[in-house]
Amino acid sequence: MSRNAESTAFRSALEVVRGVEPRVADAIAAELADQRESLKLIASENYASPATLLAMGNWFSDKYAEGTVGRRFYAGCQNVDTVEALAAEHARELFGASHAYVQPHSGIDANLVAFWAILADRVESPALRKAQARQVNDLTEADWFALRRELGNQRMLGMSLDAGGHLTHGFRPNISGKMFDQRSYGTDPATGLIDYDRVAEAAREFKPLILVAGYSAYPRKVNFRIMREIADSVGATFMVDMAHFAGLVAGKVFTGDFDPVPHAHIVTTTTHKSLRGPRGGMVLCGPELADQVDRGCPMVLGGPLPHVMAAKAVALAEARRPDFADYAQRIVDNAQALADGLLRRGATLVTGGTDNHLVLIDVSGYGLTGRQAEQALLDSGIVTNRNSVPQDPNGAWYTSGIRIGTPALTTRGLGAAEMDATAELIHTVLSQTTPGTGPDGAPSKAKYVLDPAVAESVGKQAADLLTPFPLYPSVDLG
Template identity: 75%
Template sequence: MTDTLAPGTAADVATTASRAFRDALEVIESVEPRIAAATRAELTDQRASLKLIASENYASPAVLLTMGSWFSDKYAEGTVGHRFYAGCQNVDTVEALAAEHARELFGAEYAYAQPHSGIDANLVAFWSILAHRVEAPELAEHGVKNVNDLSEDHWEVLRKKFGEQRMLGMSLDAGGHLTHGFRPNISGKMFHQRSYGTDPETQLLDYDEVARVAREFKPLVLIAGYSAYPRRVNFAKMAEIAAEVGATFMVDMAHFAGLVAGKVFTGDEDPVPHADLVTTTTHKSLRGPRGGLVLSKEAYAADVDRGCPMVLGGPLAHVMAAKAVALAEARTAEFRAYAQRVADNAQTLAEGLQRRGVKLVTGGTDNHLVLLDVSGFGLTGRQGESALLDAGIVTNRNAVPNDPNGAWYTSGVRIGTPALTTRGFGAAEFDTVAELIVNVLKQTTPTTTASGAPGKAKYTLAPGVAEATKAAAAELLDANPLYPGLEL
């Protein structure tokens, strides 16, 4: 049965939404028909594919329609009640509602709804920590309230202090995110960086090892959270480690925010009570618009509020409005039931893959994602991802711990359950999905290079496999339609 919060479930909502989207597309078509055509094609493509990308979902018609408004026309730098532009009273209402819903949903002391993305949210958090931990003491030492009041010599001292701070985050191949200190990312350039990984045998977080590295490295920021770690994290333990070494504890929950909002993660597994700052996206498992949030303890609120103009441009009021709508949806019993199904379906998917002989990183999952090690099929992650896409199964390649193929070709394929759970998939459907995935991977053969060695990118898929897989997938998709009743 389609999830009760799935886009367009109720017949009256579907009828109204159909009319709204049709009218909007007609207006767009009158100016640039190719954009209208591409928009229609995107819905057709999404309806026809098994979307297993762990970071994607389907927003409700209410969320989607909220973004298409004249709030897009407003500049509103500043904060609620303190803007650098006149005429922002309605933007104030929108931003205040988004922050209110975020605070209530997550039990946060403070919420900031302006970040345009997860990376922007992380940048706001990083600079808030630097302002709170480095800039404020420096200003106090010199008896001034603003960096503009520092002498040039003192400003040079402050700038040097900014550049000497340390960050400790989860390594990319262990499942961390590129914004957690990965060298090519700005986070790896802002901070002296070191990573913690996972146990070589179990591939699970080793909190004693994290503590050992933290004591040795003494970071200003200890960051937890992940994009490809298929397990829960004990944030209480991580907070203890941060406190021991005097670090600010930050959690990036962009991937699993929906499981926190839906009360699947509680107690020590809920980062909000334990972290100084928590960042997230509002799409992924939270099922809202593309955007970000920063949640923080009250002590960091004034620093977070400086996100614009510190690192952000003008707030996107139309997206903040959509965040408010999505967060209101997430405060319902229906969303909590959905979040539990996401986790249950991930368990079913993992068990179905293992039963068919697939090696999974950490040996399973207890969140919303599963990470396959496809080296047992003689494939790279890139080959596996491409072959699955040929068969109508949308995934993404991902590194596994100590990956011999590096971050580009990889040895893994990451899959997640939020999107198909929104469509109404349950245990039976996800077991069939596992069967389809394994069948495709088994019948994919790497293409050798000119020297006869196995290639890392090219492959061949046995004849008829793609067509048969798409046909089997179509049966599942037709029984669980995307935006049921919505016709363009």
């Protein structure tokens, strides 16, 4: 698509929206302006291509399409079948998976599909068999009681939150924590790295039905071959949530023992983050779980979102191009350059660096909580998010860490020199910020003091840093 065509497409779309609700059109335009001006370092965010964005705004949004390709509960889904089949084909080829399910609306939905597919495959229950055979009306109250007890009494072993795990891996605030009897494995207190011997010990003691690997804030590779061996040793199903690093797998930065697809029984992911697609989820698996996975709708999903599946097909097609591998490698190169720049300036990093797309700063070395650091950086035009560190004394709300990532800035074209300059800006803000006090004069974990002149200066430097790397240069809203 030409630059002029992209500008025309987005201008025209906003003009149509403005004719109905101008405040929505204004908010959309303002969001683009904000993203263009912000140094976006949130590890879970990226910038989808214009083609991907445009694929979501169309008539597919008007279709119901429960079921799977060729087996829908609604008529008139032939075009939905086309885009879903294309998205699944691109996913299989990109990741080397035998089966791909592209309907999940989010990473949480993808995980729920995987959990229930595993339960349906592994739990021996006459009541479950009746339910799977759609003989639900034949289930007695005793059947339902037995089914709830059997499915809600299974065990899951996953990474602890403070070590970098995710809420959807069996923690109470999420439905997964109510579905499973969950236990966590952490990291070595001295290094912050996964201790595979301790994971194996926990698995032998706990004997989980599901062993989950994957993370949202662990800055290193995971050896999935070893994790599969641990799962096999206790008869567990091995599941990997690669939502954060799917782009690094797609781009062949993570291969061999560090590519989860050849080792896991089932893999879930989002399609945004490092994969640079639309917001959504996906499940990859072998043939033994394919039938159960394909029951995701109506098992746990509502109607599929055909317009988002169309965008997934576009983004996955983009990820199969040779230049995506270069992009994926630059994500890691930039993360390591950013980590090196912070270390040289005296910052404390969890695990001492990174192998992937993210860096976790322990801001207690600056005398701050994560919440104070997050807000001070935001005041200065640097968008991050607070995050727990291992054995975090400040808990999950205030935290002691800041998580930063490089997928978005790498999409804009920034490189190692800009990462070093970014490290300088981050260090300047954190070193110039001090904790504030509450109304009673006691130290506050939320309030902070930062000279507005420092925030303004850093914000201007951040904007200047981004000037040579315009966001969506082909889109001019006029």
